[in-house]
Amino acid sequence: MGPLAVNDIISPNTNFFLAFVIGIGFGFVLEQSGFSSSRKLAGLFYGYDMVVLKVFFTGGVTAMLGLLFFSLFGWVDLNLVYVNPTFLTSAIVGGLIMGAGFIMGGFCPGTSFCGAAIGKLDAMIFILGLFIGVYFFAFGYPMFETLYKSAPMSSPKISTMLNLSDGVFAFILVVVALGMFYLAEWVEKKFPREEY
Amino acid sequence: MKPLHYLTLILMILALIIALVPQNTTRPYKLTALQMLTEIRAGTQFVSPDEVADKIVKKDPSIQMIDVRNPREFDMFSLPGAINIPLQDILSETNFDLLNQGTKMNIFYSNGSTEANEAWLLTRQLGYQNNYVLQGGLNYWMETILNPMPPGNVISNDEIARYDFRKAASMAMGGGNISAIAPSAAAPAGTPKPGVVPVQKKKKASGGC
Amino acid sequence: MNQPKKSRYLNPYIGGVLLGLVLLAANFISGRGLGASGAIKSVVVATTQTVAPKYAARTKYFQEYHEEHSGPPLKNWLVFQMLGVIVGGFASGAFAGRLKFxxxxxxxxxxxxxxxxxxxxxxxxxxxxxxxxxxxxxxxxxxxxxxxxxxxxxxxxxxxxxxxxxxxxxxxxx
Incomplete structure (x- = not known):
């Protein structure tokens, strides 16, 4: 049955409309969880507010379990769900640069749009920076291309690489995530600070 | 702390279930038996050797020859530009993107046409498009393309043209010029022309954040 | 901060489950996850093509974009999704009384x-x-x-x- 758009159950235009609706849900949840505040987001790195970790991993794990159950019931064909291709070096270097951007700017792209939507000027400036960064990458692409395309690995799943079934890996990830949540609660008690 | 406890309970139960239940790896067949029967009877999957040779000689970038024999046979002889996907690997995850795509015309071949046709049957049932079968396989290819027979007594312009083309194709592909004992006029009759690559939309959602 | 102070925000675990459901919906409906930077990329490609079409046509980055994506760059799933994010964020901020420059x-x-x-x-x-x-x-x-x-x-x-x-x-x- 699913994914609906890939199996032509809904038309491309409906798909775009639903993208908009999904976006509304995404933006609403992010803002309600406090992701529009850069100081709240940055709290993750100083231990005073672990909301990013909690929301992020609860979201990831929920969607992962949901997809596995959908696949089990035959509602969605996981082979047709897009998996980002892996280019190992590029993924690590890009991730580290994003980490630097995160700690300096206090946002990530998704949350900056949320912040900008409720009038945070720093979020708007961050978005401006994002555009400059992407333009820079586009115009300087020859400089980045070797790195960008090094160590291609197609689109592997971690479970396949570890020789585990998706379900067993999901279980391990859930245990790890829950462990982090309890740790996060403990850390927040240790570094108490008024909510921003 | 309350919601975390609920979350722990629910997630652990769900994760345990999903870890213990065997994975659903079946790929649903997209075509019904009746649809398959219609397609098999129509025989639209077959492409004649002449047409394939023409495309190979012209180095047509829109075709991809796929050898479904075992790697040993593939190493001994294969058609120009062919890749090897042994029949037992046809359902393998790694070949998914190659077989289910909308840009090229995949042409399966084996020694006869049986294995190639089996490969086509499997992929077609999964709903993949743009896969075809080389009619008669390599055996027939040898007879018609690599060692073409001069036309017999009844000579039509058509046949001469075809012979000339086959000779040329044979030379282009380094075939010998040994006269073979070919069955006369064994040319397949009444096969519908395989269509050009049907424009098919992307089967995977495009991504790229 | 010893006394538990009521947060102005949604409980993070409830927020997380809701986020997960949105992500699940994206995967079920469109066969893809959520994203943000891809929308920016689309806008960058679109503006460059409008302002300097010749430059875009001969520059590799933009050529490769078109190999990977079909259709005009702004008619992109992520662009629509990000427009939704702005609307959703604004609505949430308005409900919670957080709209302020x-x-x-x-x-x-x-x-x-x-x-x-x-x-x-x-x-x-x-x-x-x-x-x-x-x-x-x-x-x-x-x-x-x-x-x-x-x-x-x-x-x-x-x-x-x-x-x-x-x-x-x-x-x-x-």
Whole structure:
């Protein structure tokens, strides 16, 4: 049955409309969880507010379990769900640069749009920076291309690489995530600070 | 702390279930038996050797020859530009993107046409498009393309043209010029022309954040 | 802060489950995860093609974009989704009474310093998201949902990088 758009159950235009609706849900949840505040987001790195970790991993794990159950019931064909291709070096270097951007700017792209939507000027400036960064990458692409395309690995799943079934890996990830949540609660008690 | 406890309970139960239940790896067949029967009877999957040779000689970038024999046979002889996907690997995850795509015309071949046709049957049932079968396989290819027979007594312009083309194709592909004992006029009759690559939309959602 | 103070925000675990359901819906409906930086990429491609079509036509980055994507760059799933994010964020802020123009920063630093760092952070994130083929949402979050190796590697690199540098920027936040 699913994914609906890939199996032509809904038309491309409906798909775009639903993208908009999904976006509304995404933006609403992010803002309600406090992701529009850069100081709240940055709290993750100083231990005073672990909301990013909690929301992020609860979201990831929920969607992962949901997809596995959908696949089990035959509602969605996981082979047709897009998996980002892996280019190992590029993924690590890009991730580290994003980490630097995160700690300096206090946002990530998704949350900056949320912040900008409720009038945070720093979020708007961050978005401006994002555009400059992407333009820079586009115009300087020859400089980045070797790195960008090094160590291609197609689109592997971690479970396949570890020789585990998706379900067993999901279980391990859930245990790890829950462990982090309890740790996060403990850390927040240790570094108490008024909510921003 | 309350919601975390609920979350722990629910997630652990769900994760345990999903870890213990065997994975659903079946790929649903997209075509019904009746649809398959219609397609098999129509025989639209077959492409004649002449047409394939023409495309190979012209180095047509829109075709991809796929050898479904075992790697040993593939190493001994294969058609120009062919890749090897042994029949037992046809359902393998790694070949998914190659077989289910909308840009090229995949042409399966084996020694006869049986294995190639089996490969086509499997992929077609999964709903993949743009896969075809080389009619008669390599055996027939040898007879018609690599060692073409001069036309017999009844000579039509058509046949001469075809012979000339086959000779040329044979030379282009380094075939010998040994006269073979070919069955006369064994040319397949009444096969519908395989269509050009049907424009098919992307089967995977495009991504790229 | 010893007495538990009622948060102005949704409980993070409830928020997380809702986020997961949105992500699940995206995967079920459209066969893909959420994302943000991809929309920026589309806008960058679209503007460059409008302003300097000749340059775009002969530059590799833009050529490769068109090999991977069909149709006009702005008619893109992520662009529609990001428009939704702005609307959703605004609606949520309006409900909660959080609509206000302001620069949020630690009392230790000036607004100006905050804005300079926001700009720098944006530039870094922009470049990084291109190299990482997706940002925190597109690569990391959506990657977890489909158990993607690359997504989880990128996620660890993002958080690892940020933790490694956290000490140097502590004054901006604490």
């Amino acid at each position: 302001k620069v949020e920063h630690s009392p230790e630093i000036t607004s100006r310093r905050r804005l300079v760092f926001a700009l720098l952070g944006g530039i870094f994130f922009g470049v990084g998201s291109q190299l990482g083929r997706g940002c925190t949402s597109g690569s990391a979050l959506s990657g977890i949902a489909v158990i993607s190796f690359g997504g989880i590697i990128t996620m660890m690199a993002i958080f690892g990088g940020a933790y490694a540098l956290a000490w140097f920027f502590r004054k901006n936040w604490i």
